[in-house]
Amino acid sequence: MIRIENLNKSFEGNTVLNNITTEFQKGKTNLIIGRSGSGKTVLLKSIVGLHEIDNGSIYYDDRNFTTMKPSVRKKLRQEMGMVFQGGALFDSLTVAENVRFPLDMFTEQTPAEKARRVEFCLDRVNISREAHRLSPSEISGGMKKRVAIARAISLNPKYLFCDEPNSGLDPETSLLIDDLIHEITVEFNITTIINTHDMNSVMEIGEKILFISEGEMCWEGTKTEILYAENKKLQEFVFANPQYKQIRDLRREADTD
Amino acid sequence: MKFFFSAGRYFALLARVFSRPERSRIYLQKLFLEIESLGINSVGIVAVISTFMGGIITLQVAYNMTNPFLPTYLIGLGNRDSLILEFSSTVMALIMAGKIGSNITSEIGSMRVTEQIDSLEIMGVNSASYLILPKIAAVVLMFPFLYILSVFFGLIGGLIVGPSLGAVSATDYINGIQYAFTPYYVTFSLIKSLFFGFLVASVPAYFGYFVEGGALEVGTASTRAVVNTNILILVFDLILTQLLF
Numbered sequence A: 001m002i003r004i005e006n007l008n009k010s011f012e013g014n015t016v017l018n019n020i021t022t023e024f025q026k027g028k029t030n031l032i033i034g035r036s037g038s039g040k041t042v043l044l045k046s047i048v049g050l051h052e053i054d055n056g057s058i059y060y061d062d063r064n065f066t067t068m069k070p071s072v073r074k075k076l077r078q079e080m081g082m083v084f085q086g087g088a089l090f091d092s093l094t095v096a097e098n099v100r101f102p103l104d105m106f107t108e109q110t111p112a113e114k115a116r117r118v119e120f121c122l123d124r125v126n127i128s129r130e131a132h133r134l135s136p137s138e139i140s141g142g143m144k145k146r147v148a149i150a151r152a153i154s155l156n157p158k159y160l161f162c163d164e165p166n167s168g169l170d171p172e173t174s175l176l177i178d179d180l181i182h183e184i185t186v187e188f189n190i191t192t193i194i195n196t197h198d199m200n201s202v203m204e205i206g207e208k209i210l211f212i213s214e215g216e217m218c219w220e221g222t223k224t225e226i227l228y229a230e231n232k233k234l235q236e237f238v239f240a241n242p243q244y245k246q247i248r249d250l251r252r253e254a255d256t257d
Numbered sequence B: 001m002k003f004f005f006s007a008g009r010y011f012a013l014l015a016r017v018f019s020r021p022e023r024s025r026i027y028l029q030k031l032f033l034e035i036e037s038l039g040i041n042s043v044g045i046v047a048v049i050s051t052f053m054g055g056i057i058t059l060q061v062a063y064n065m066t067n068p069f070l071p072t073y074l075i076g077l078g079n080r081d082s083l084i085l086e087f088s089s090t091v092m093a094l095i096m097a098g099k100i101g102s103n104i105t106s107e108i109g110s111m112r113v114t115e116q117i118d119s120l121e122i123m124g125v126n127s128a129s130y131l132i133l134p135k136i137a138a139v140v141l142m143f144p145f146l147y148i149l150s151v152f153f154g155l156i157g158g159l160i161v162g163p164s165l166g167a168v169s170a171t172d173y174i175n176g177i178q179y180a181f182t183p184y185y186v187t188f189s190l191i192k193s194l195f196f197g198f199l200v201a202s203v204p205a206y207f208g209y210f211v212e213g214g215a216l217e218v219g220t221a222s223t224r225a226v227v228n229t230n231i232l233i234l235v236f237d238l239i240l241t242q243l244l245f
Ligand SMILES: Nc1ncnc2c1ncn2[C@@H]1O[C@H](COP(=O)(O)OP(=O)(O)O)[C@@H](O)[C@H]1O
Pocket: A011, A016, A034, A035, A036, A037, A038, A039, A040, A041, A042, A043
C-alpha cells in the first residue's frame, strides 16, 4: 500500500501538483488518469522520489518516504520496479543483460542463479529464448515494454510503477501489456500504480482510479463507477470517445430492466 | 550568475561521482570497456594527426630559418620542443575534446532523455558515479599515453617529411631532436595532460547529465560541451604554465 498526503509539487514557482491526497492498494492495479500535461508523470516521479516534492508526505506501507534517510531510501528502492514511458532499456546491454542488471548490482547470487531468474522473468512476459541476446534497438516497441516489465520485477518488487505502458503501441498489444501487468500484480501481490490516458486500459484493469486535471485531484473511484461519475471534467475525458457513452447507456438500460 | 550556477552544479555532480562505488568489480569492467572505447580507439587519430603536424612544424621551422649562420640542428629541436611543450599536450587535448568529449555528452545525454538515468536511480544505483567515474578514470589514465604517442609520431613525421622534401638532412634532424633536451618539459606536459584528461571527460559528462528535452537538445549540448571544454583547457594551460614553469 502507498499513501500520499497533501502532496504539492512546483517547478520554479509553477504549481504542477496541488494538494494530492490518496491511497493506492496492494495486489491491485491503481490507475492515475488524465489528459497529457495534467501532471501524471510528475506525480509518479514524485512518489518514487525522482522529483523532490515541495511539501506533503508519502508512505510506503507506513514507512514515511519523505523523511527517510538517503541510505534507507536507497534500500527501499530495491523494493520498487519501474517501467518508463519508452521502456528505458540500457542500449549498451542485451535483453538478458538488462534483466540481469539489477541482480548484478544488488544480489550475491551465483551466475547460474541469476541466469535462472532472468529466464523466469523473461518467460513470464513471453519473451522467446532467441530474443535474449538481441539488443534493445533490434526489438519491437511491445517487446521493449515487456522486457522493461521483466527487468522491473527481477528483484521481486513490492511496488511497481508504470508510466504510460501503452504509449506508442497498437490496441491489441496494449491490451496484452495491460493484462500482463494486472496478472503480475495479482500473482505477486504488488502495489501497482499505472499512468495512462487510455480509456481502454481504464475499463480493462482500473481497480482503483485517480483522475487528475491540471494538477488537481478531481475524482477517485473504480472502473464500474467511472461511467456514472458526475464530475464535468471527468465526463469530458471519458466521453471524448462516444463509444463509452453507448456502453453507459446500454448498462443503464440493462439495470432498469 | 549562470556561470556560478553551472560551476556549483558541476562540483555537486563531481561529489556524487566520487562517492564510494557500490560494486567495484562492475566498475572495473566498465573501466576496461571505456579505456578501449575512449582511449585505444583514439590511438589512430592521434598517430595520424601527430605525424602530419610533426612534418609540417619541421617544414615551417626550416623554411623560416633564412639566416644561413643558424645551425640546422635547430630544425629538429624546434619540432621537438613544439611537440613536447604545446602540440602533443594542449592541441591534442583540444582535438580529443572534439572526439571523446562529444561522444561522452551524446552518450550520457541520450541516456538522460530516454529516462535510462532515471531507471538507474529508481533501482538505487548512483547514476553519476556509475556512468561518469569509469569515463573520467579511463581518460585520465589514457591521456599521458596518448601524449607520449603523439610526441613519438610527431618526431617520426618530421623525420619522414624533412629529409624527403630536402628541408633538413636526416642526420641533422636526429642530432637536433637530441640537442639540449630538458626532461622537465616532458614532466610538465604529463602533469598538464592529467588535468586536460580530467576536463575532457568531466565537462562533457556534466553537459550530458543535465540535458533536458530530446535528441535535438542532446546535439546542442554536445556542441556546447566541446566549446566549453576547449576554453577550459586553454585557461588551465595558462594557469599551469604560470604555476609550473
Ligand atoms: N522537469 C520539469 N520542469 C518544469 N516543468 C515540468 C517538468 N516536468 C514536467 N513539467 C510540467 O509539468 C506539467 C505536467 O507534466 P507531466 O507530468 O509530464 O504530464 P503528463 O500528465 O502528460 O505525464 C506540464 O505542464 C509540464 O510542462
